[in-house]
Amino acid sequence: MEEKNIIKAEDYEEPRCLLNMKRDNVNPIDTGRFIEKLDEYLGKNDLQGALRHLLYWREEAKSGNDLRGEFLVLNEMMGYYRKNNKKAEAYKAIEDTLEVIKKLGLEEEISGGTAYVNIATVYKTFFDSEAAIPFFEKAKVIYEKLLKNNDSRLGGLYNNLALALVDLKRYDKALSYYEKALTVMEKAENGEQEEAITYLNMANLKEATIGIEAAEKDINEYIEKAKTLLDSKNLKRNGYHAFVCEKCAPTFEYYGYFLYANELKERSKRIYEGN
Numbered sequence: 001m002e003e004k005n006i007i008k009a010e011d012y013e014e015p016r017c018l019l020n021m022k023r024d025n026v027n028p029i030d031t032g033r034f035i036e037k038l039d040e041y042l043g044k045n046d047l048q049g050a051l052r053h054l055l056y057w058r059e060e061a062k063s064g065n066d067l068r069g070e071f072l073v074l075n076e077m078m079g080y081y082r083k084n085n086k087k088a089e090a091y092k093a094i095e096d097t098l099e100v101i102k103k104l105g106l107e108e109e110i111s112g113g114t115a116y117v118n119i120a121t122v123y124k125t126f127f128d129s130e131a132a133i134p135f136f137e138k139a140k141v142i143y144e145k146l147l148k149n150n151d152s153r154l155g156g157l158y159n160n161l162a163l164a165l166v167d168l169k170r171y172d173k174a175l176s177y178y179e180k181a182l183t184v185m186e187k188a189e190n191g192e193q194e195e196a197i198t199y200l201n202m203a204n205l206k207e208a209t210i211g212i213e214a215a216e217k218d219i220n221e222y223i224e225k226a227k228t229l230l231d232s233k234n235l236k237r238n239g240y241h242a243f244v245c246e247k248c249a250p251t252f253e254y255y256g257y258f259l260y261a262n263e264l265k266e267r268s269k270r271i272y273e274g275n
Contacts, residue, residue, distance in 0.1 A: 027064030043239030045272045071100045078118045090122045113142030129167035136161040155184035196229035200251045242271035
């Protein structure tokens, strides 16, 4: 189960980044407005509205020669196309993103690293984990150099890299990265949901490694830990929580936690409907 990766403000405004260089012929987009409205569409699960929004702001950035704005929009587009199973569009967004990264000189910056994670996650989603690994590795070098060891982006990277390694049956290496992810998320602010995702992924890994019967005890322990984390009173019941609940429910269902899976689905539905 993948974790969401976004370009954060601290990425976007990194001091060494060419994104902050002012050019006379650039008409920058309103990034705050773009993100706020996109979150509104996604929070309501309005996928068509979100797509129209992305396409509009991509054109606005291009017409204004705003490469930094286009870079931001492209990262969100990759996530949108990935989640909605639009492979051709997602791959074209990857191609365009890599071109913008090069133009802006972001190959060794945090924002570049986040884009590499998003690119890798697209490849993994479309069953090409071999292609994903090099981009995860590029991001890993950047993140481990520039981020603190309690930064949720680092934990997300480790979790998503482990998923790709599981696809390639490199189970021991995958486990080491899940453990790294937990170490980061335990220290991260509001890291409970990401911890829960990692525990569910570890349950799947345990089953893949030794079989479901032999792994039953460990699987149940992981599932119970994930359940406790998702029910934490510290969590905001927002669009992201709805997304996490929706994505986690099938794993609980698979391992026999039917009532809790239904509870997560209902929770997600209520949030999307604004109740």
